[in-house]
Amino acid sequence: EPEVTQTPSHQVTQMGQEVILRCVPISNHLYFYWYRQILGQKVEFLVSFYNNEISEKSEIFDDQFSVERPDGSNFTLKIRSTKLEDSAMYFCASSEEAAIAKNIQYFGAGTRLSVL
């Protein structure tokens, strides 16, 4: 069964460093998403991406975050200058379409980011 793949599973970085989290969405999917879960809290929406553009973003997704689809298979989340509070599990998701009745999002296993 097709699945969303995320790498690495665990990323450790120093405060102030840049990190790139990588995702390979399901191959025929056109819509891509990032979510975040701080330990003990809810999974929160960060951003959605379609046709090489951000289609929606939350208030969490500020200027230190960016997303990119650098080639036909990868979807990345970059955090420019990490802060301690960026420590969280980051989930990538993809969906075939965003049409209301068919927006079923498939989630990856997540990347745990630890900022020291």
Add this chain to the structure above:
Amino acid sequence: KQEVTQIPAALSVPEGENLVLNCSFTDSAIYNLQWFRQDPGKGLTSLLLIQSSQREQTSGRLNASLDKSSGRSTLYIAASQPGDSATYLCAVPSGGYQKVTFGIGTKLQVIP
């Protein structure tokens, strides 16, 4: 704005017991609802997806029901096992349907 609430926050039951987890949502204009399982420090495992046209969905010992009009869903786990111990999350599309809103989850512990 869609809000998702899950009750109870935590549940501890002896092995073999049947149990029900509850999820409620404020905006009933949803087209589907998903239940996920999350083990400590791990990712999300999709358990069941219910389309709005369905009233329930079954997978093995799991049965999820959906009542859109009342903004409620339940996840029924039959004959619970210690391996069922995990956090169970409910999630619905929200806003412009570009995102999914999650509940905080119910942490289940099944005692051998």
